Amino acid sequence: MTDTKITLKESEIPTRWYNVQADMPEPLEPYLNPGTKEPVTPEDLQPIFPGALIEQEVSRDRWVTIPEEVRDIYKTWRPSPLYRAKNLEEELETPAKIFYKWEGVSPPGSHKPNTSVAQAYYNREAGIERLATETGAGQWGSALSYAGTHFDLDISVYMVKVSYEQKPYRRIMMETWGAEVTPSPSEKTQAGRKLLERDPDTTGSLGIAISEAVEDAATRDDTNYSLGSVLNHVALHQTVIGLEAKKQLDKVGEYPDVVYGNVGGGSNFAGIAFPFVNDRFDGEDVEIVCCEPTACPTLTKGLFRYDFGDTAMMTPLMPMYTLGHDFVPPAIHAGGLRYHGDSPLVSKLYHDGHLSAEAFYQNPVFEAAELFAHTEGHIVAPEAAHAVKGGIDQAKRCARTGEEKTILIGNSGHGHFDLAAYDEYHQGNLVDYEYPEELVKESMEKLPEV
Amino acid sequence: MTDTKITLKESEIPTRWYNVQADMPEPLEPYLNPGTKEPVTPEDLQPIFPGALIEQEVSRDRWVTIPEEVRDIYKTWRPSPLYRAKNLEEELETPAKIFYKWEGVSPPGSHKPNTSVAQAYYNREAGIERLATETGAGQWGSALSYAGTHFDLDISVYMVKVSYEQKPYRRIMMETWGAEVTPSPSEKTQAGRKLLERDPDTTGSLGIAISEAVEDAATRDDTNYSLGSVLNHVALHQTVIGLEAKKQLDKVGEYPDVVYGNVGGGSNFAGIAFPFVNDRFDGEDVEIVCCEPTACPTLTKGLFRYDFGDTAMMTPLMPMYTLGHDFVPPAIHAGGLRYHGDSPLVSKLYHDGHLSAEAFYQNPVFEAAELFAHTEGHIVAPEAAHAVKGGIDQAKRCARTGEEKTILIGNSGHGHFDLAAYDEYHQGNLVDYEYPEELVKESMEKLPEV
Secondary structure (H helix, E strand, C coil), X not given: CCCCEECCCHHHCCCEEECHHHCCXXXXXXXXXXXXXXXXXXXXXXXXXXXXXXXXXHCCCCEEECCHHHHHHHCCCCCCCEEECHHHHHHHCCCCEEEEEECCCCCCCECCHHHHHHHHHHHHHCCCCEEEEEECCCHHHHHHHHHHHHCCCEEEEEEEHHHHHHXXXXXXXXXXXXXXXXXXXXXXXXXXXXXXXXXXXXXXXXXXXXHHHHHHHHCCCXXXXXXXXXXXXXXXXXXXXXXXXXXXXXXXXXCCCEEEXXXXXXXXXXXXXXXXXXXXXXXXXXXXXXXXXXXXXXXXXXXXXXXXXXCCCCCCEEEEEECCCCCCCCCCCCHHHCCCECCHHHHHHHHCCCCEEEEECHHHXXXXXXXXXXXXXXXXXXXXXXXXXXXXHHHHHHHHHCCCCEEEEEEXXXXXXXXXXXXXXXXXXXXXXXXXXXXXXXXXXXXXXX | CXXXXXXXXXXXXXXXXXXXXXXXXXXXXXXXXXXXXXXXXXXXXXXXXXXXXXXXXXXXXXXXXXXXXXXXXXXXXXXXCEEECHHXXXXXXXXXXXXXXXXCCCCCCECCHHHHHHHHHHHHHCCCCEEEEEECCCHHHHHHHHHHHHCCCEEEEEEEHHHHHHCHHHHHHHHHCCCEEEEECCCCCHHHHHHHHXXXXXXXXXXXXXXHXXXXXXXXXXXXXXXXXXXXHXXXXXXXXXXXXXXXXXXXXXXXXXXXXXXCCCHHHHHHHHHXXXXXXXXXXXXXXXXXXXXXXXXXXXXXXXXXXXXXXXXXXXXXXXXXXXCCCCCCCCHHHCCCECCHHHHHHHHCCCCEEEEECHXXXXXXXXXXXXXXXXXXXXXXXXXXXXXXXXXXXXXXHCCCCEEEEEECEECCCCHHHXXXXXXXXXXXXXXXXHHHHHXXXXXXXX
C-alpha cells in the first residue's frame, strides 16, 4: 500500500530549476517597448531588476543551478509532500489514482516563496538593500516579506487599499516579518499622489499599486522591483514543484496521465506543469490542463496578443493571452486568478497546443473544495480549488468510464485567510459569473498595434 | 551537517501511546464526586464518555495501542517535522543546539487533532453518532470538527459568544468541516436559557459553554461529550508528539538537556514532555519546563488542591494546581493558556518535583515569537510562543556561560488566526499583566473541603 504522503529527503530537493525555453519548438516572441515597438533590451530592465534575473528572463539554458543559500531556505518547507488522496478516491468511488502536490506547508502558505526567496537572494547579491512590490489580497506580499527577513532586505509593499482595510491579517503577517506595508494609492509616489488628487476616495487597484511599486524602485538606487508571477524567471523558480512531484511519483512507480494546475498569472501552473511539458516534448503522453475561473477566462476566451502587463500601461508589451488590459475583474474570491493576462510562456505553450484549458464556475469550485476538506482534511485556497475541481471532475469521469487514470493536482496553498469566501459559499451568496465574449472583443480593439 | 528538518517515515509513527500513570512513583489521587466526596466511578462518566476513554482515564498500562484507523488519519500530517533551528542559533550566537517539534502542520493547525481523531474514533466505535463540545477561540472546536468528518460524526460546538462574533474565521473553519456551531449561551439548553433570562446581553464564557455542551451530551442518547485538554486520556493521546521527537533526536544522535512546553490545560505539554518524564524516572538527567503566562500563573502561583474543572462547578473535583475555579482570566492573547487549573497529571508531576515551571510576561513572549518568525520563518500561536520564549532564554544563558546544551521546544501550532494579537503587540497595546498573589489566596478560601 502506498503511503499517504510520498516524501523526499532534503538532499533530494532539486539542485537545478528547469527552463522550458530551452525546449520550446518555437521561441517566445520578445517583450516590446511600447513607445518604439522595438524589443526590450536588458539595459531597459536594469533600473528595476538585477542582472541575474534579467539573464534568466531570456536564457535558453535548460538547467539553472539553484544557489545553495536559496536551497537552504527551501529546506524550511521543501521538499513539499505529495499526497495520495485515498479518502477522496474512496468517496468518489473512482478507479483513478489521485495525487496532489501540497505547497500549503510553506510559512507564507503558498507556492510563492519558491520565487520570492530566489529573487531576494539575487537582489542581495547585486548589492540591493530594498525591494518594492505590490500585492492584492497579500499572498505575494507576504511571500516577499518572508524572503526579505532571510537576506536582510527591507521590503516595501504597496497593498491595494480595499484589501489593506478589509483583510488586515495578511498585512499583519507582512509586518510581523518586518515589511513596511502602504495602502495604495499613497502619498509616497507621484503616481499615487496624482490619482489621490483626482479621486481622493478611491479604494485602489492592482494596476495603481504596480505603478507605485515600480516608481518606488525606479527612483531609488538602493531599491529594485519584484514581481510574483507572469515573468519567465518567476516561472523558472517555481519548477522546483514539478521536479519534486516527478521524483515522488517515480518513487511509487507512477506517472500522471493528466496534470491539473490553476492559472492566474501562471507561476503556480508553470511550477507544477513545465517539467511535464518537458516530457511531452520528449514524446510522453501526458495531458496538462490549465484551470481558470469563468469570471476571468483568459485562456478559454481571451486572445493571444501583445498587451500591457498592467492596466496603467506602464509595462513592456508582452505576447500573451489577454482579456485586455482594461479588463475589470468581477469580485470573485479567487483573488489570484483575476489577472487580465497570463504568463507569456504558459500562453505560448497553450497557443501552440501543448496545454489544454478548462474554466469553472465559482460555486462548483467551492463545492469541490469542501468535498476535499471533508475527505483530505486540508482547506485549500480558492485559487487552488480550481485545480482540485479539475482533478475531481476527471476522477468522476473515470468512475463512469472505468478508466484507471493517474491524476496529479498542483495544490498551491491553504485557505486560512480566505475563510470569508467559504462563508459566502455556505450562505449561498456566490454568483456564478461568466465573463461575456463581447467584452473581450471590445477590449481587443483597444490593444496597441505592433 | 544536520538537515533542517529531521523527518520520519509514516511507518515510524508510534504504534502505541505512552501512559505516564504506569510509571509515576505516586499514583494520581482520584477524581471526586462534589456531592458525596466519594471517588468518581466509571458508571458516573458513562452518560458522556465511551467506555474505552473511561478505561484510558484510569489505566495504569504503560502502553496503549493506537488503533490503525487513527494512525491512518494521523498520516495526513504525522510524523510532524522536528526542526533544527539553525538560523535562530546563529542569531543568538549560542553554543546551544535548538530543536523544535512543529505541530502547526496539521489541518486544524495545532496539536489538538492528535486527541480529537482518537476521541472521535472511540465514540464512533461505541455507536455514538454525535459529539458535543465547547470552544473558546476555536482551536479545539476546529480540531474536533476535522475529526468528525473522518468518522461521519455530527459535531455540535458551543462557541463562547464573544469569540463567535469577533473571530469568525475559526467558526467558518468548523462549518467547512461540517460542524454545527452555536454561540453560547444559547436557547438550546436549559443552562443557556437560564443564563440568557438572567442576563440577555452576556457575551458568554468558557464555563457556560462547557455546561451547555455537557447538558447536550447528557440529555441525548446519540451524543457524547468531548474535552480537548486536562483529562488523562487526552494527555495520553498527545504523547505521540514526544515519542516522535525522541526518535527524531535519536536519528541525529542527540538527547535534550532541557525540554520546553507551554501549559494551558496541559495536553500539549503532556504530549511533548511525558515520554521524557519516563526517561527521568529511568534516571535520565533531563530538565522539563512548563511555560505559562504571568497573567495565568497556575503552576507558579496557584496551589495543588481539589477544585472544579469549570467555573460553573458542574465537573467532578480534580486534584490539580489551580488559581480557583472563580478565576477570571485577564484578556491576554494566549487564549489557550487562560485556564484556571491544569491537567491533574501535569500538576501531580510538578508537585512531586519531576517538572519545573516558568511564567512569562506577554510582551517578551511576543518579542520571542517575532524573533522566531524572522529567523525560522514560522509565525507561531501565542500559546506556543511561551515555549519558544523559554527555549530562547535558555539559549541566551548558554551564550553567556558557554554551555553547549541541547534544547527541545514543543511548538504547538501556527498563529494564522492570532495575527490580531501580533498587531496589538506591534502597536504597543499589550499589557504585561501579573496575576496578584492575594487573589489566589482569596480564591483558595472558596474551594470545597474534601
